[in-house]
Amino acid sequence: xxxxxxxxxxxxxxxxxxxxxxxxxxxxxxxxxxxxxxxxxxxxxxxxxxxxxxxxxxxxxxxxxxxxxxxxxxxxxxxxxxxxxxxxxxxxxxxxxxxxxxxxxxxxxxxxxxxxxxxxxxxxxxxxxxxxxxxxxxxxxxxxxxxxxxxxxxxxxxxxx
Numbered sequence: 001x002x003x004x005x006x007x008x009x010x011x012x013x014x015x016x017x018x019x020x021x022x023x024x025x026x027x028x029x030x031x032x033x034x035x036x037x038x039x040x041x042x043x044x045x046x047x048x049x050x051x052x053x054x055x056x057x058x059x060x061x062x063x064x065x066x067x068x069x070x071x072x073x074x075x076x077x078x079x080x081x082x083x084x085x086x087x088x089x090x091x092x093x094x095x096x097x098x099x100x101x102x103x104x105x106x107x108x109x110x111x112x113x114x115x116x117x118x119x120x121x122x123x124x125x126x127x128x129x130x131x132x133x134x135x136x137x138x139x140x141x142x143x144x145x146x147x148x149x150x151x152x153x154x155x156x157x158x159x160x161x
Contacts (some may be wrong), residue, residue: 024121027088032101032113040101045098047114047121050089052140057087058110058152061132063094064103072131072148073107079153085160089114091121135159136138 028044036042051057060076062069073090080088088111092100100113109132124144125134135144135155144155 003072009157027118029114029117032097032104032115034104034110034112038105038108040104042097042101045114046087050087050112050114052138054138055085055087056137056138056156057089058156059089059091059125059134059136061093061122061125061134062130063125064096064099065094066130069131070103070107072133073103073109075149076133077107077109077111079156083156083160086156091116093122093127099134102114135140 004087028046030046031043032040032044058076058079060073062073064070065075066137076088076090080086090100090109090111092113092115094100095115095117097115103109104113114121119129125132125142132146133144133148133152134142135147135152137143137159143159144152147155
């Protein structure tokens with residue numbers, strides 16, 4: 001009987017955690033999106049609009065003021081254009097909408113920038129430095145973290161097969 005109660009308590013805890021994350025993913029957040037003309041607009045979308053839509057998702061944690069982040073952003077823009085079945089989502093860690101908008105225009109970034117106002121993504125993926133990438137398979141499971149360059153391209157290729 002004691003084992004059953006322990007298992008039941010564990011199941012209830014897991015259920016409460018998944019519903020908490022689901023509720024956070026349903027909340028709207030500021031998102032910068034670029035249109036075809038290159039202008040950038042601020043919209044409010046939930047994270048669920050970008051993840052779990054049957055295609056891989058690549059989170060890119062960065063800050064527009066750092067050169068290595070800007071170089072990685074330019075590289076990911078090429079990847080974003082090359083792989084139409086891949087969702088690339090920038091996550092600016094500085095939360096600076098104006099600076100990120102300027103960088104998007106300067107670097108001609110067309111992938112959305114999701115402002116993680118409640119640190120849901122930072123905490124979930126244990127981001128401890130930037131630039132940092134997290135690749136999710138179409139089911140939303142992490143398959144690679146902190147890959148760059150050719151290693152990232154290889155992981156994306158394998159995920160899209």
